[in-house]
Structures are given as C-alpha cells and as structure tokens.
Amino acid sequence: MLFTIYSTLARKKEIFTPQNAPHVGMYVCGPTVYGDPHLGHARSAITFDLLFRYLAFLGYKVRYVRNITDVGHLENDSDYGDDKLLKKARLEQLEPMEIAKYYTDRYHDMMDALNVRRPSIEPNASGHIMEQIDMVQQILDAGFAYIVNGSVYFDVIKYNQQYRYGQLSGRVVEDLLSSTRDNLEGQEEKRNSVDFALWKKAQPEHIMRWRSPWSEGFPGWHLECSAMGRKYLGDKFDIHGGGMDLLFPHHESEIAQSQIANGDTPCQYWMHNNMITVNGQKMGKSLGNSIMLDEFFTGSHPLLAQAYTPMTVRFFILQAHYRSTLDFSNDALQAAEKGLKRLMQAVKTLNNLQPSATDDNNIIKNIETECYDALNDDLNSPIAISQLFEAVRIINSVADKKEKLNANDIERLKKLFHNVAFDILGLKDEQSGNQNELLNNLVKMIVDLRQQSKEKKDWETSDNIRKQLTELGITVKDTKDGTEWVV
Amino acid sequence: MLFTIYSTLARKKEIFTPQNAPHVGMYVCGPTVYGDPHLGHARSAITFDLLFRYLAFLGYKVRYVRNITDVGHLENDSDYGDDKLLKKARLEQLEPMEIAKYYTDRYHDMMDALNVRRPSIEPNASGHIMEQIDMVQQILDAGFAYIVNGSVYFDVIKYNQQYRYGQLSGRVVEDLLSSTRDNLEGQEEKRNSVDFALWKKAQPEHIMRWRSPWSEGFPGWHLECSAMGRKYLGDKFDIHGGGMDLLFPHHESEIAQSQIANGDTPCQYWMHNNMITVNGQKMGKSLGNSIMLDEFFTGSHPLLAQAYTPMTVRFFILQAHYRSTLDFSNDALQAAEKGLKRLMQAVKTLNNLQPSATDDNNIIKNIETECYDALNDDLNSPIAISQLFEAVRIINSVADKKEKLNANDIERLKKLFHNVAFDILGLKDEQSGNQNELLNNLVKMIVDLRQQSKEKKDWETSDNIRKQLTELGITVKDTKDGTEWVV
Numbered sequence: 001m002l003f004t005i006y007s008t009l010a011r012k013k014e015i016f017t018p019q020n021a022p023h024v025g026m027y028v029c030g031p032t033v034y035g036d037p038h039l040g041h042a043r044s045a046i047t048f049d050l051l052f053r054y055l056a057f058l059g060y061k062v063r064y065v066r067n068i069t070d071v072g073h074l075e076n077d078s079d080y081g082d083d084k085l086l087k088k089a090r091l092e093q094l095e096p097m098e099i100a101k102y103y104t105d106r107y108h109d110m111m112d113a114l115n116v117r118r119p120s121i122e123p124n125a126s127g128h129i130m131e132q133i134d135m136v137q138q139i140l141d142a143g144f145a146y147i148v149n150g151s152v153y154f155d156v157i158k159y160n161q162q163y164r165y166g167q168l169s170g171r172v173v174e175d176l177l178s179s180t181r182d183n184l185e186g187q188e189e190k191r192n193s194v195d196f197a198l199w200k201k202a203q204p205e206h207i208m209r210w211r212s213p214w215s216e217g218f219p220g221w222h223l224e225c226s227a228m229g230r231k232y233l234g235d236k237f238d239i240h241g242g243g244m245d246l247l248f249p250h251h252e253s254e255i256a257q258s259q260i261a262n263g264d265t266p267c268q269y270w271m272h273n274n275m276i277t278v279n280g281q282k283m284g285k286s287l288g289n290s291i292m293l294d295e296f297f298t299g300s301h302p303l304l305a306q307a308y309t310p311m312t313v314r315f316f317i318l319q320a321h322y323r324s325t326l327d328f329s330n331d332a333l334q335a336a337e338k339g340l341k342r343l344m345q346a347v348k349t350l351n352n353l354q355p356s357a358t359d360d361n362n363i364i365k366n367i368e369t370e371c372y373d374a375l376n377d378d379l380n381s382p383i384a385i386s387q388l389f390e391a392v393r394i395i396n397s398v399a400d401k402k403e404k405l406n407a408n409d410i411e412r413l414k415k416l417f418h419n420v421a422f423d424i425l426g427l428k429d430e431q432s433g434n435q436n437e438l439l440n441n442l443v444k445m446i447v448d449l450r451q452q453s454k455e456k457k458d459w460e461t462s463d464n465i466r467k468q469l470t471e472l473g474i475t476v477k478d479t480k481d482g483t484e485w486v487v
Numbered sequence: 488m489l490f491t492i493y494s495t496l497a498r499k500k501e502i503f504t505p506q507n508a509p510h511v512g513m514y515v516c517g518p519t520v521y522g523d524p525h526l527g528h529a530r531s532a533i534t535f536d537l538l539f540r541y542l543a544f545l546g547y548k549v550r551y552v553r554n555i556t557d558v559g560h561l562e563n564d565s566d567y568g569d570d571k572l573l574k575k576a577r578l579e580q581l582e583p584m585e586i587a588k589y590y591t592d593r594y595h596d597m598m599d600a601l602n603v604r605r606p607s608i609e610p611n612a613s614g615h616i617m618e619q620i621d622m623v624q625q626i627l628d629a630g631f632a633y634i635v636n637g638s639v640y641f642d643v644i645k646y647n648q649q650y651r652y653g654q655l656s657g658r659v660v661e662d663l664l665s666s667t668r669d670n671l672e673g674q675e676e677k678r679n680s681v682d683f684a685l686w687k688k689a690q691p692e693h694i695m696r697w698r699s700p701w702s703e704g705f706p707g708w709h710l711e712c713s714a715m716g717r718k719y720l721g722d723k724f725d726i727h728g729g730g731m732d733l734l735f736p737h738h739e740s741e742i743a744q745s746q747i748a749n750g751d752t753p754c755q756y757w758m759h760n761n762m763i764t765v766n767g768q769k770m771g772k773s774l775g776n777s778i779m780l781d782e783f784f785t786g787s788h789p790l791l792a793q794a795y796t797p798m799t800v801r802f803f804i805l806q807a808h809y810r811s812t813l814d815f816s817n818d819a820l821q822a823a824e825k826g827l828k829r830l831m832q833a834v835k836t837l838n839n840l841q842p843s844a845t846d847d848n849n850i851i852k853n854i855e856t857e858c859y860d861a862l863n864d865d866l867n868s869p870i871a872i873s874q875l876f877e878a879v880r881i882i883n884s885v886a887d888k889k890e891k892l893n894a895n896d897i898e899r900l901k902k903l904f905h906n907v908a909f910d911i912l913g914l915k916d917e918q919s920g921n922q923n924e925l926l927n928n929l930v931k932m933i934v935d936l937r938q939q940s941k942e943k944k945d946w947e948t949s950d951n952i953r954k955q956l957t958e959l960g961i962t963v964k965d966t967k968d969g970t971e972w973v974v
C-alpha cells in the first residue's frame with residue numbers, strides 16, 4: 001500500500017507524490033510566542049512530527065520549516081493595530097522580543113519534553129520583514145492590492161473574479177460579504193470587509209515597526225508564512241500543514257497571496273489536524289478551558305485529576321486520528337498512561353523472551369502489515385497502536401508460556417516496536433536513562449536480598465522489604481521464573 | 488565593597504554604575520553557528536553568565552542580549568566573499584539556514600547542560616538586515632564610508648583623524664597600515680588596508696543575499712552587533728562583553744561604527760574574557776587542538792583521559808579568573824571534578840549538621856565577607872571558591888565533632904552556599920533530580936538491610952551488600968553516627 005494523505009484542498013485521500021523525490025519540502029504553522037504552549041500546540045506539533053518521522057522512515061529527505069510568529073499576529077475581525085504580542089509587552093513593560101524569546105524557549109522546552117523532533121529551519125516573522133515587503137510589492141505590482149493611509153490590503157473581490165477565494169475552506173465570498181460587519185473598528189480603510197491586510201501602518205503606540213515603501217509599520221499576519229515558505233522551500237513545495245483553526249482565513253489567504261506573487265498555490269498537499277475539545281467544547285484561551293502543557297506535566301489545573309507525563313500526553317494524542325476531534329478527559333489520559341506503561345513493559349518482556357523451535361507465526365506478519373498499512377492510510381496512528389497492543393497480548397502470552405514464538409518472529413516484533421513505537425510514533429520509555437540502570441541494579445539487589453531472607457525463612461524481613469518497595473512505588477511480583485518488578 | 492569591573496577601554500577596574508539603575512543593558516557576542524561549540528564558547532558564555540547572575544543577585548534587572556551570527560562572518564584578512572557559513576553549506580549541499588538551525592540548537596543544548604542561563608533576547612544577524620542597512624546608510628550619510636562596486640567600506644583613516652581607531656585594543660593605525668599586506672585577495676577595493684566592509688556585494692555563488700541600495704549582498708561581520716545592540720539596548724548601554732579574540736578588529740570596529748552612527752561609543756564598560764590554552768598554546772580550530780564540548784561530555788577526544796560532566800567543565804572554568812588564561816589539562820579537570828564532588832558532598836553534610844549551643848563563629852562571618860568581596864572585585868570566582876572550600880573544611884570538621892557551630896552559623900553557611908555556589912556560580916548537584924530521590928531511598932533501604940544483618944551477626948550478607956554497592960560505584964562509610972554513603 002502506498003502512502004496516502006488526506007488533502008484538504010482536494011477533499012480526498014491522495015497518494016503522496018513529492019515533486020523532487022527523495023526531497024520533500026514541508027511547511028507547518030508554528031506557535032505565536034506571546035503565551036505558554038497548550039494542548040492544542042502539542043497536537044499540531046505531534047501530528048506533523050509523526051508525518052516528519054514517517055517520511056524520514058520511508059526514506060525521504062525532508063526539509064521541515066516551522067515558523068515562529070513573533071510579530072503582528074492580527075486576527076480577521078480586529079486586524080487594526082491590535083497586536084496581541086504588543087498588548088502583552090505594554091502590560092509587562094518589556095521589550096516585545098524579550099517576551100518572544102521567553103515563550104519561544106518555553107515552546108522549545110515543551111516540544112523537547114514531548115519528544116517532538118526539531119524542524120530543519122525555524123524562521124521567525126520579525127527576521128523576514130524584507131522578504132514580506134518584497135511580496136507585498138509583487139502583489140501591488142500585479143494589481144491585486146491597494147494602499148490606504150500607508151496600509152496595504154489584498155483585494156479579495158478582484159482576486160475572486162479570476163481565481164477562487166474559498167477553494168480551501170469552501171467558503172463563498174458573497175456569503176462572507178453579507179455576514180461580515182463592515183463597521184467594526186479598523187475595517188473602514190478596506191474596500192470590502194473580506195479584504196485582508198498585507199501591511200499595516202503602525203499607530204504611534206506600536207513598538208514593533210519597520211520602514212517600508214508605504215509606511216513605518218508591520219506585515220499582515222498571513223504574509224509571513226507565504227514569504228518564508230517561499231524563501232526556504234521554493235515557490236511550490238510539497239506539504240503545508242497546520243491546525244484546522246488556521247484553515248480560514250489564514251491558509252485561504254496564503255493561497256491567494258502565493259497565487260498572485262508566485263503564480264501558483266504554495267503547495268501540493270494541504271493537511272490539517274483537528275481540534276481538541278473539553279467536554280465537547282472547543283479548547284481555547286478565550287473560553288477559559290485551555291490547559292497549558294506545563295499544567296499537564298505538573299498537574300496544576302483545576303480540570304486535571306493528576307499530573308501527566310509528556311509521553312502520556314503524546315500517547316493520548318496519537319491514540320486519536322489527527323483528523324478526528326480529540327476530547328480531553330482525565331479518564332482518557334489515565335487510560336493512555338496505563339496503555340503506555342503496558343506497551344513499554346511489553347518491550348522489556350520482549351527483550352527477555354525465550355525463542356522456541358516452532359513455525360513462523362502468521363499473526364505476527366499480519367500485525368506488521370496492518371501497522372504499516374494504517375500508517376500509509378493517512379497516518380492512522382490509532383489503528384497502528386491497536387496493532388501494537390495485539391502484539392503486546394502475544395508477547396505477554398509467550399512470557400506466560402501460553403504461546404510460543406520462534407527467534408525469527410521475536411526479531412520481527414523487536415524491529416516492529418523499534419520502528420513503529422519508537423522511531424515513527426516517537427514514544428520513549430520515560431524510565432530510561434543512565435540513572436535508570438543504577439536504579440534497576442539497586443532494585444535487583446533488594447529483590448535478591450528479599451529472596452535470600454525468604455530462603456532463610458526470615459519472613460519478617462522479606463515482608464518488610466516488599467512493603468517498603470511498595471511505598472516507593474515499586475511493585476514486586478513473584479512468578480514461576482523468579483521475581484519481576486515494575487517501578 | 489562596591490561591585491567593580493575591569494574596563495578594557497579604561498584599562499583599570501571601575502565601580503560599576505549603570506546609567507538607569509536598577510536596569511542594566513548588557514550585550515555579549517554569541518556564537519557563529521557553523522560548527523559545534525567548543526571549550527572557548529563555554530568560557531565566554533560562563534563568564535558572562537556569572538556576570539548576569541551576579542547582577543541579578545545584586546538586584547539589578549538585566550536585559551541580556553547575546554547574538555547568533557548566522558551570516559557573513561568575514562575575517563579581517565579574507566573578507567572577500569569568503570563566508571565560512573556558506574563554505575560549509577555548499578560542502579554539505581544544504582540550505583545555510585538549515586545548518587545554522589542545527590548548530591544553534593547544539594549551542595543551546597550545550598549551554599543548558601552547562602547551566603548557563605538563557606539571555607533575555609537572542610537576535611540573529613540574518614533577521615536584522617534592515618537594521619544593518621540603516622546603519623550603513625547613516626555612516627555613508629555622515630561621510631565615513633565609501634562605495635566601491637556595490638560594496639561599502641568604513642573609512643578608518645578618515646575616522647582616525649577625528650576619533651581614535653585603536654582606543655580599545657591599543658593598536659595604532661600607522662602600525663597597522665605598515666604591517667597589513669595590501670595585495671591580499673579582496674583587498675584591492677579598499678582605499679586602505681585597515682578599512683573594513685560594512686556591506687559586501689554577493690558573488691554569484693553566494694546563496695545568502697539581500698537587496699540593498701548598493702547591491703544584492705550581505706552585511707559586514709562587525710555590523711550586526713552594533714545594529715542589534717542599538718536596537719535592543721539603545722544607543723549607549725552599560726556592558727559589552729566578549730572573548731579577548733574579538734577585541735580587535737571586531738570590537739574596535741564596533742566602536743567606530745557606533746561613534747559615527749549613534750554619536751557615541753556603544754557602551755560604558757567593555758569586558759573581555761581571556762583565552763583557553765592547551766599546553767600553553769592557544770586553542771583553536773585551525774590549530775587542531777580545539778576540543779568540542781560534546782567531546783568533553785563523552786570523553787571522545789584523543790587529548791581527553793576521560794569524560795567530564797558539564798558541571799566539572801563549568802567548575803574548571805570558574806576556578807580561574809576570567810581575565811587569566813586557562814590552561815587545559817586532564818589533571819586540572821580531574822582536580823575540578825574532585826573539588827566539585829567535595830563541595831556538593833559538604834552541602835549534604837551541612838544539611839544534616841547538628842547545631843551546638845556555642846558562640847557565633849567569626850570565621851564563618853569572615854568567609855562570607857571574603858566571598859562577596861571577591862565577587863565584587865571584578866568577579867574573582869577562584870577566590871570565592873577557595874572561601875567556599877574553607878567553609879567545607881569547617882563543615883567536615885563539625886561533622887567529625889572536632890568543631891562546633893551554633894544554629895545561626897549553620898543557617899549562615901546554608902545561605903552562603905545557596906547564594907554563592909548555586910545562584911551566583913551556577914553550580915548544581917548533577918546527582919539531583921526526581922529519580923535521585925528514589926535512588927537515595929533505595930540505597931538507604933539497602934544500607935538499613937546491611938545494618939540489620941550486622942545486628943543479626945550475619946556478616947556474610949553485610950559484607951556482600953557492601954561489596955555489591957562498591958561495584959555499583961556507591962561507597963559506604965561507617966561513622967559513629969551511623970552509615971554514610973556517596974554515589
């Protein structure tokens with residue numbers, strides 16, 4: 001089965017065919033660095049990390065560009081100088097770039113914790129003002145933008161006469177026009193409410209400003225991705241990804257900008273991850289139900305019953321298909337925590353499994369095929385994970401001597417877990433590390449001492465040891481083959 | 488004693504007096520991201536991290552700007568299109584920004600490992616081309632630069648008639664003129680060999696290029712620090728730091744640029760950390776004796792007898808005064824490793840010290856005073872550390888019941904270690920962390936089990952336990968007060 005991905009533009013799954021294999025160019029909308037990263041950031045980053053990892057696994061050489069929005073993040077209905085980042089800057093009496101640096105670091109730290117691979121290039125909007133000015137000029141020269149009071153707006157109505165504004169989102173300009181209120185603050189400069197800013201003249205209170213042929217100001221929000229995608233990946237690249245909340249107007253406007261400036265839409269495949277809901281409601285800062293990643297890791301949010309490790313959060317996200325909504329609940333996260341532990345325990349069991357002289361097991365081969373088929377089918381991680389759990393069942397059954405596997409099948413399973421669980425899904429055993437080895441050795445020592453006291457019929461000591469270990473969160477199981485234990 | 492720092496420009500120690508206390512603006516030259524960070528990077532970063540931490544300790548609000556040089560790092564005698572970063576990019580067939588991103592991440596990871604606090608703002612040269620172009624234009628407008636074939640050069644001879652080129656480094660323009668060879672490649676465009684490039688026209692093979700009023704090209708290397716320092720810290724800020732190798736021509740040229748563009752030298756205090764030598768020879772890539780930080784951490788360099796932890800490297804660097812040369816040797820690093828362990832062990836001992844009903848100990852008060860006096864005296868970290876070791880001697884002596892301290896003095900010592908060792912010197916106990924607590928509990932369990940077997944006169948078990956612990960690298964000491972142990 002060939003790798004297929006769902007193209008938001010084509011509205012169907014398509015076989016992935018890069019333009020210059022083995023090279024793949026991929027652009028994903030990164031964070032706006034004026035606040036702490038939340039679960040939504042994690043979902044988008046993990047979705048496209050899965051894609052990045054899978055493409056690498058398939059042998060592609062991927063240049064993955066993920067931007068940092070550190071200026072002028074303007075929203076559709078309030079894009080008149082109301083720069084979120086600056087609001088915060090004035091509030092905290094700080095240089096905007098100081099805030100941007102702080103939250104960029106926070107984002108990086110959280111992404112590292114989630115085992116999200118770092119992108120190949122991570123350009124920031126403030127560092128590409130010239131490229132954005134050039135693009136505005138190109139659009140002006142082509143006649144698809146107009147200047148009012150030092151600001152430049154994209155003429156959506158004119159564009160829509162020749163191309164289709166709405167081809168990605170399915171929106172219709174006429175409907176948009178009738179539904180948008182024309183009298184919102186800052187709308188009065190536009191010829192039409194659907195037009196969007198390419199360049200905004202800075203109001204006197206604006207700290208972040210650059211000179212341009214039109215005014216001292218700052219670029220419109222949609223522009224940075226078009227300009228930076230083009231700079232690092234070329235006029236037309238393979239994949240553009242982002243959260244579904246960016247589909248309109250952000251990505252729709254990117255298409256319009258690239259169509260005029262580059263003569264073509266910016267990419268072959270548009271991919272969008274779905275949103276996270278809390279009890280069925282969209283998660284969002286403005287709704288007050290947004291949980292920061294740091295709060296997950298420390299358990300410090302009223303909605304959280306406990307702390308969840310970064311890998312639990314990652315596993316929770318991967319257990320849903322990226323195009324489905326993912327509903328947050330403590331139950332679901334606790335289930336993910338248990339499932340991940342079971343998976344990681346099975347990997348250890350697998351490494352100690354004794355092979356038998358028996359035939360190849362067709363179920364193992366089948367699990368392998370199903371796993372990769374799922375990934376090839378638009379990155380269906382939940383199906384791939386369920387296949388891994390099928391493997392876990394067999395591994396535990398073999399460990400319990402209820403089933404047998406030959407050396408060949410054991411190797412096959414090891415490879416499957418190595419590739420799918422670790423390389424592609426990007427899971428990791430959070431217990432591992434250098435200290436862990438020492439820790440394991442110490443527990444082994446204690447378990448052996450307990451065994452010795454049992455042999456000496458010193459039940460008091462052996463019971464005490466078990467009790468103390470339990471208090472430290474270490475469970476000891478006596479099996480036919482000796483003593484097993486789990487931290 | 489007031490905080491004094493050695494000003495390279497004044498050639499003497501001066502009382503540190505910021506212009507807008509409690510705010511302090513500080514700029515330090517960061518890495519060129521075309522290679523892996525080495526010991527020299529660590530020394531500069533740790534020196535100014537000590538300054539950053541000490542200023543914060545003194546109550547200043549510091550805006551610390553450390554740049555990332557990701558374009559056009561031109562060297563004095565070969566600044567004709569010979570961009571180091573691009574050389575590597577062509578070699579590896581990569582987009583320059585992809586290499587820059589990789590090595591920026593490497594630098595950040597190493598600095599995190601060394602417990603170097605992150606700067607407040609970390610601007611990159613490629614993201615501030617407009618600001619650099621503006622500064623070139625200002626210098627041109629002032630008549631201190633000239634254009635040749637699309638490149639712009641700073642007129643050092645003209646500048647030197649009015650100001651003094653060489654005021655920082657002590658060099659004399661006439662001497663420089665007679666010693667510089669005029670016929671080096673790329674020198675022919677300059678009016679005089681001492682002039683330096685503000686803007687270079689890009690040769691056809693140059694990938695990194697930006698439009699400018701003079702040519703498609705890239706900024707001269709000295710320019711980025713002047714432009715970014717001014718942007719984020721103002722025309723004249725408090726401290727400019729960097730390695731002594733940057734004193735000339737880089738910082739000398741920065742002074743000239745700012746003098747003309749801003750009407751003043753860029754800062755109040757110039758501070759320079761000295762170099763690292765290997766057997767008395769300068770450490771440098773071109774000399775083949777440059778050891779990368781990663782090689783220290785893994786022990787994978789022929790000159791290294793073993794791996795050294797990041798904290799050992801940090802402690803080794805802090806054990807020399809920043810203005811002295813620091814000679815690398817395995818002996819010195821091993822001594823640092825031992826010293827750091829001794830210090831950290833003493834902190835643990837201190838936390839368990841029993842107070843006695845005795846008078847205040849004047850020596851403790853004296854150690855405290857000497858420690859802060861040393862730091863106030865141009866950040867004399869080796870003296871401060873030697874005072875901490877004096878405290879260690881007393882702590883161990885009290886633990887051995889040879890001396891006594893009252894509760895007041897014990898608190899005083901705890902505060903001293905907290906402030907000086909951890910907060911200001913930025914040392915940390917590498918054994919600490921979450922797992923460490925579990926580890927400690929497990930060792931405690933084993934030590935208790937050993938105690939029990941001794942009480943039962945089960946010498947075989949108790950000896951075995953000791954032997955096994957030793958094999959795991961854990962040393963058990965029997966003292967009068969019970970059992971102590973060190974991992």
